[in-house]
Amino acid sequence: MSETTLFIHDLAAAVSPSGIGPLRGKSLGELEIHSPASVAISGESILAVGKPEDVMRDHPPGTDCVSVDGRGKVALPGLVDCHTHACFLGDRAPEFELRSGGASYEELHAAGGGILSTVNATREGSEEELAAVVWRHLGWMLDHGTTTAEVKSGYGLNRESEIKMLRAAKRAAEESPVDISSTFLGPHTVPPEFETAGEYVDHVIDEILPEAVRYAGAADIFVERGSFEVPEARRYLEACREHGLALRMHGDQFTERGAIPLAVELGIRSVDHLEATGEDGAKSLARSDVAAVLLPACALFLDLPLPLARLLVQEGAIVALATDFNPGSSFCESLPLVMNLACTRLGLSPAEALTACTANAAHVLGLDGKVGRLASGYQADMLLLDAPDWRYLAYHLGGDRFAARIKRGRLLSF
Amino acid sequence: MSETTLFIHDLAAAVSPSGIGPLRGKSLGELEIHSPASVAISGESILAVGKPEDVMRDHPPGTDCVSVDGRGKVALPGLVDCHTHACFLGDRAPEFELRSGGASYEELHAAGGGILSTVNATREGSEEELAAVVWRHLGWMLDHGTTTAEVKSGYGLNRESEIKMLRAAKRAAEESPVDISSTFLGPHTVPPEFETAGEYVDHVIDEILPEAVRYAGAADIFVERGSFEVPEARRYLEACREHGLALRMHGDQFTERGAIPLAVELGIRSVDHLEATGEDGAKSLARSDVAAVLLPACALFLDLPLPLARLLVQEGAIVALATDFNPGSSFCESLPLVMNLACTRLGLSPAEALTACTANAAHVLGLDGKVGRLASGYQADMLLLDAPDWRYLAYHLGGDRFAARIKRGRLLSF
Numbered sequence: 001m002s003e004t005t006l007f008i009h010d011l012a013a014a015v016s017p018s019g020i021g022p023l024r025g026k027s028l029g030e031l032e033i034h035s036p037a038s039v040a041i042s043g044e045s046i047l048a049v050g051k052p053e054d055v056m057r058d059h060p061p062g063t064d065c066v067s068v069d070g071r072g073k074v075a076l077p078g079l080v081d082c083h084t085h086a087c088f089l090g091d092r093a094p095e096f097e098l099r100s101g102g103a104s105y106e107e108l109h110a111a112g113g114g115i116l117s118t119v120n121a122t123r124e125g126s127e128e129e130l131a132a133v134v135w136r137h138l139g140w141m142l143d144h145g146t147t148t149a150e151v152k153s154g155y156g157l158n159r160e161s162e163i164k165m166l167r168a169a170k171r172a173a174e175e176s177p178v179d180i181s182s183t184f185l186g187p188h189t190v191p192p193e194f195e196t197a198g199e200y201v202d203h204v205i206d207e208i209l210p211e212a213v214r215y216a217g218a219a220d221i222f223v224e225r226g227s228f229e230v231p232e233a234r235r236y237l238e239a240c241r242e243h244g245l246a247l248r249m250h251g252d253q254f255t256e257r258g259a260i261p262l263a264v265e266l267g268i269r270s271v272d273h274l275e276a277t278g279e280d281g282a283k284s285l286a287r288s289d290v291a292a293v294l295l296p297a298c299a300l301f302l303d304l305p306l307p308l309a310r311l312l313v314q315e316g317a318i319v320a321l322a323t324d325f326n327p328g329s330s331f332c333e334s335l336p337l338v339m340n341l342a343c344t345r346l347g348l349s350p351a352e353a354l355t356a357c358t359a360n361a362a363h364v365l366g367l368d369g370k371v372g373r374l375a376s377g378y379q380a381d382m383l384l385l386d387a388p389d390w391r392y393l394a395y396h397l398g399g400d401r402f403a404a405r406i407k408r409g410r411l412l413s414f
Numbered sequence: 415m416s417e418t419t420l421f422i423h424d425l426a427a428a429v430s431p432s433g434i435g436p437l438r439g440k441s442l443g444e445l446e447i448h449s450p451a452s453v454a455i456s457g458e459s460i461l462a463v464g465k466p467e468d469v470m471r472d473h474p475p476g477t478d479c480v481s482v483d484g485r486g487k488v489a490l491p492g493l494v495d496c497h498t499h500a501c502f503l504g505d506r507a508p509e510f511e512l513r514s515g516g517a518s519y520e521e522l523h524a525a526g527g528g529i530l531s532t533v534n535a536t537r538e539g540s541e542e543e544l545a546a547v548v549w550r551h552l553g554w555m556l557d558h559g560t561t562t563a564e565v566k567s568g569y570g571l572n573r574e575s576e577i578k579m580l581r582a583a584k585r586a587a588e589e590s591p592v593d594i595s596s597t598f599l600g601p602h603t604v605p606p607e608f609e610t611a612g613e614y615v616d617h618v619i620d621e622i623l624p625e626a627v628r629y630a631g632a633a634d635i636f637v638e639r640g641s642f643e644v645p646e647a648r649r650y651l652e653a654c655r656e657h658g659l660a661l662r663m664h665g666d667q668f669t670e671r672g673a674i675p676l677a678v679e680l681g682i683r684s685v686d687h688l689e690a691t692g693e694d695g696a697k698s699l700a701r702s703d704v705a706a707v708l709l710p711a712c713a714l715f716l717d718l719p720l721p722l723a724r725l726l727v728q729e730g731a732i733v734a735l736a737t738d739f740n741p742g743s744s745f746c747e748s749l750p751l752v753m754n755l756a757c758t759r760l761g762l763s764p765a766e767a768l769t770a771c772t773a774n775a776a777h778v779l780g781l782d783g784k785v786g787r788l789a790s791g792y793q794a795d796m797l798l799l800d801a802p803d804w805r806y807l808a809y810h811l812g813g814d815r816f817a818a819r820i821k822r823g824r825l826l827s828f
Contacts (some may be wrong), residue, residue, distance in 0.1 A: 093805040097764050100757035139518060297811060300758050334812035343514035344714050350511050391507040398748035398812055399554060
């Protein structure tokens with residue numbers, strides 16, 4: 001039997017999504033709550049979560065075990081942010097100001113804003129600069145409880161810069177307690193060097209993808225008017241699948257144009273955004289195994305209509321939540337804040353919101369059974385919330401206060 | 415000439431509302447920005463803010479001066495939260511959960527939620543317990559940059575408990591770097607011991623107010639259907655004025671029922687909420703010297719319609735922003751987060767939002783010329799924002815990161 005190396009005793013409670021794999025329907029909001037609780041960890045893995053006397057009896061602290069007093073604290077799984085654009089240089093603060101005054105997309109563009117300003121800044125920086133910024137961003141995320149994050153490319157839009165982004169994210173993660181999952185988003189927008197989306201997608205498939213697969217485990221594309229349409233998305237995603245990548249899609253952010261039918265047909269991992277998805281699309285997604293990733297901080301920044309979140313839950317979709325952290329449309333790396341927006345604006349319960357950014361987010365990243373739950377055998381990624389009730393994580397807006405963060409069995413602070 | 419005791423040199427910028435007194439119309443968004451800048455402080459007061467060479471020449475560091483390297487940091491005035499209910503016991507996390515599922519006011523009430531659950535918890539606690547909680551809340555506020563906060567009573571609703579609240583807030587502030595401004599809110603709701611609002615207001619005026627004036631500098635009342643109507647508000651506010659208190663009012667949160675006409679007639683300090691205020695009310699308020707205090711975190715928690723913020727600004731109202739921090743309808747103590755909501759949902763610019771929770775909030779608290787600006791003669795309450803642009807305060811949602819907080823000339827962290 002493995003020796004207990006970290007022992008968190010007498011917690012007010014330990015709270016986790018229930019079951020195994022992704023959760024949907026009623027089970028989305030069904031948590032497993034032990035109160036009081038202790039947690040025994042061995043190395044990087046959780047040995048047991050349960051009643052203090054049971055855990056103490058079955059997994060007593062070993063010789064060099066670190067013991068942590070959990071009284072008055074609530075243990076939660078480390079949060080999983082399954083959709084971020086955390087690898088970028090520059091900022092879009094001037095654009096935020098213009099947007100607050102109601103500037104249109106065209107006006108922002110004319111003022112030098114928009115995604116291409118981030119592309120320019122990111123292309124100009126070195127891999128070292130970029131890695132340092134990603135490392136800082138991962139630290140911000142960790143402050144807010146994120147222990148695993150997806151990081152997309154997509155501000156390079158050429159071979160050199162896309163690979164630079166993927167390498168920089170990897171280097172940053174080597175120096176950060178936060179684990180990352182890299183996603184290749186070459187087709188984020190059409191760069192100025194190309195006349196048509198089709199020509200750029202050809203270039204992506206032929207010239208960038210073969211090297212990107214060395215660094216990324218998943219592929220993503222932005223399906224939207226003015227970006228990429230369904231035929232290009234199909235071509236790109238099929239090529240990525242041949243390279244062994246998991247598939248994802250930005251779909252239905254502003255308009256419905258076939259993202260969901262394609263996603264369901266190809267059986268991809270997730271469609272993200274869905275602010276413009278109608279009832280039919282939501283029901284179709286809910287009947288499939290394609291996850292629905294909702295990004296309410298982005299909807300806040302852009303003043304978008306809200307997705308049909310309640311319908312997605314009721315119809316049985318695998319709903320996940322993420323920050324969409326990026327400099328233009330969601331300069332927010334806090335999942336607890338996103339959970340609050342999910343409860344106040346999307347009609348999710350705190351329990352549903354917690355599952356959506358732990359177990360279900362882990363599923364979106366292909367990490368089922370590894371992270372996203374407090375359960376035996378899972379990686380020991382854990383938060384000790386300094387609050388009398390786990391629901392404070394969503395309820396206390398801007399107040400996510402952790403007494404400790406534990407990553408791969410290592411106590412990061414107390 | 416006063417000796418410089420704290421010297422912040424070579425800041426990337428120092429940013430402050432311009433002018434003197436409350437700002438309105440165009441001047442609401444006109445900031446005074448020095449870049450680069452240094453700040454010289456003597457004791458509790460600011461001596462000078464300006465170009466590094468000018469400040470160094472005119473106010474060189476004294477013998478025992480603390481020098482702080484401001485490179486890469488932006489100095490801002492300490493934030494002023496002019497509307498909080500930070501003095502309470504218990505929480506309303508179960509109510510937050512019910513509300514996320516769309517529970518009606520009646521259902522919340524039936525489940526033991528609502529303001530009276532906070533009243534019961536607050537009545538039951540001792541003054542010491544309450545002071546400890548307020549002290550903790552003031553610490554949370556300070557984390558988010560608040561250096562001066564209003565704290566209301568209003569969860570006691572009888573003589574003993576209302577006075578206990580006011581005394582507890584005072585004791586907490588004595589132990590906290592955050593200065594408070596106490597407001598008596600006896601008529602927050604009608605307690606179960608009284609049949610009618612009128613009887614309770616009589617009781618408040620005759621039995622509680624005479625003692626409350628020993629602890630509070632302002633009076634407030636909740637004008638709303640089911641709470642207090644205009645005739646009672648008039649009677650209460652006139653009595654409070656005779657006792658020398660500044661006057662404020664919760665008005666137009668759910669319904670328009672004469673709050674603004676009464677406020678304008680009596681020339682009170684502010685009307686707070688205004689989610690239900692129509693165009694006529696907004697224009698009338700804008701023409702007066704009564705400040706409009708907007709509380710967008712509360713509108714988020716309760717899913718209320720948004721106030722006509724842009725119209726208020728355009729018509730020249732003295733617009734302030736506050737958190738409304740309380741356990742039921744706004745469990746959020748972060749003014750930077752409120753500034754983000756003001757920019758994303760109310761159409762205020764970052765500059766307008768900054769003035770609204772510094773200079774104008776100070777005006778609402780009767781602190782004109784004392785706090786809310788970085789300018790010679792003002793109290794040295796200051797934040798050093800760890801960001802390349804002051805607008806990050808609103809732009810970086812949930813990311814307000816301060817390298818230091820300075821209160822009354824004292825460096826709290828660096």
